[in-house]
Amino acid sequence: MPSFFDSWLPFFYLYGIGGLFFVLGLVIIRRSGAIDMKKRKHRFWFRVLIGGFIYFALIHALGIIAALYW
């Protein structure tokens, strides 16, 4: 069985540090008004951004689970 350094540590680091950058980006574009949540189109884009983050985290998590247990 691969070690924690091979399997889950990179995942947590990627979505931990990467997640910090991502959240910082969301905060800045919302606070600056660059994304205007009153607009329907912008609300759609905000959901796409959050969904994209989850989508990639799921791809990696499922990939690790498949490698370890399938």
Next chain:
Amino acid sequence: MEQINSNLESFHNIGTTTDWVVMVAYFIAVMLFGSYFGRYNRSTKDFFFGGRRFAWWLIAFSIVATGVGSHSFVKYSAMGFKNGFSSTMTYINDWFFVPFFLFGWLPIIVYTKIRSIPEYFERRFSPSARFLATILLLFYMIGYISIGFLTLGKAALPLLPESFSLFGMEFQVTLMGVIIFIAVITGIYITFGGQTAVIFTDLLQGAILLFAGFLLFFLGVAHLGGFDIFWDILPTEWKLPLANFNEPSSFNFVGIFWQDGVAGSVGFLFMNMGLIMRFMATKSVDEGRKAATFNILFMLPLSAIVVGNAGWIGKALSISNPAEVPPNTVPDEIFVVVANIVSSPGVFGFIMAALTAALMSTVDTLINATAAVYINDVHRPIEAFLKVDQSDLKKTDRSELVAARYSSIVITTLGVLGVLIFRDFPTVYEAHGYFHSTLTPPLVVAIFLGLFWKKFTPAAVITTFVGGVALMIAALHYPNLISPFDHGIEMNPERPYSYIRALYNLFVCVAVGVTVALSSRYLKDAAGRIRNSEYSRIIIYSIVSLSVLLFTLILFNLGNEPLLLFQALLLIVTVAVSSEYLVKYDEIAQTEGLTVWSVKKAKEFFKGGKINDREGEVIHVHWKLKEFDEDVLYFSKNDMAKMQAEVGDLVYICDKRKYLGGLKSVHSVFGEPHEEDGIVYMNEENRLNGQFIPGRVLTAEKEM
């Protein structure tokens, strides 16, 4: 087969005559296809930007070839062969910076109508910041072209004989010889094609590329005996999607995260003029967002399989049948070796042609983009300095188009010469990683802080460029400076910290930029004192001369480590003070519409008036010609009401046929309405720009 050193085996003469016929036919077809679209270049705007007219799907697919080419199949197959599925890492780590891009950088570059990244630096900071950004950007882009040529050469070499005879003379086939030959073909193509040609050839190639990549994967799996056998044969470590955290030094997760996931992703999205010009070629910011999102969410993960699978198949084959694929095959050749084994003659030629042509497209895109930077940031400023008469716009545009074509040739030559720097790395992947770690951080940090932080000043950006680079050079001389950031990665003395170097470089650039920006008050005091001195000119010239001297000392490392660090810190102070003294900066005017905090203002500047955000319909109209000079389109009152448009709003009209993806379209402004519903009046210039065909129905929509 040849032993290139004590451990690795290299191949030559792979492929048959049928494969060569297929490859040559493919290349000719692609070049003819591209040349056909070259006729859509009516100005430098069209040559470089394709006229800001295309639909998102066309750009999204055209980016596939660029993305796959730049993160090429040669290096990812090599990494797949050495490390397994974790070769896909760099394709699936770009999302973190997408919010910054979609709602920060993209609207700013479109709405401010800048034609290159350095131009942004002039408007946001100063001409000197633009000058430094131009130098760094040209280094970055020419380096990228060099990596592209190196990859192309390594892909082609196994297909060729070790030597050939011509007129009775024996010629050795060398990597540099192959690269020069490829560069000549690439240079000819881009010189006569332009951006529209590149977009359309990339569109065609994007689709073929995905098909060829998956074809190879299915053929490979079938060759092994099915997916279950392929899956079970690979060791567990090879199936993990992320590499080991910090081992080995040549391929580890944390180094690659900072090198590619941070510096590379930001560099690719924010600095890669080739890619940015694609997004700027979309008809609107929202279409650009769709293109970028679709590409990152769907195309990049698929591309990761396309580019890496030959390596995975190669690994499985090297375990199941080492005689077929020796485990010590040169990693950069594994793609060609596997493609040849699993496919039949002709199919192999097709796969090679599709993937090599896509890589060529990437190089084309980059050459085109670098030429755009040259025209905008070198040619035009020089013409302005020399006070060349530019009153005749058409004549100026023609001369710039000629200059763009000549500069493409020079850039191609420099790209070939740049290969000499990278060719000694064991794999293209490591060469590219080292390149990203070293060249992207100063510009990445400068763009980011300039775009998202209003308090970031010209003194701060110039010091980031000079002082940050000085500290980066210090770490090139003394790699132990990087060790506090190494996350436990072992230092390879031959190529110290190829990837994690990016974290150190980013850190020093951010530290320099933020410190100088926060010290603005003290710097202003210092600059004021110098101004008030009767020896102000002597003092400032002395400080500038000292800065040049210090940078030279750091560059050539004339001293020891503590002295070098002292020189770098002193340089930061002298550059910050002299920039504060010399650069004129209006904090309000030079941030309005140029940072994420004033995107709405940027939109108003773009339109030239208040924004009309009411959502209207897309209508169908017939067009008629009328003689007038203004750049406007005349619609009926009812049609304008349907579009919720007012006189002076921006309008986009396009041939109704959706499969053209906006090729025949034009942007203009709503003029005074008439009474004929379903009719739009335009002048000859707009008809020519839109390439509209008589009798064809157009769609019209309000842009803003």
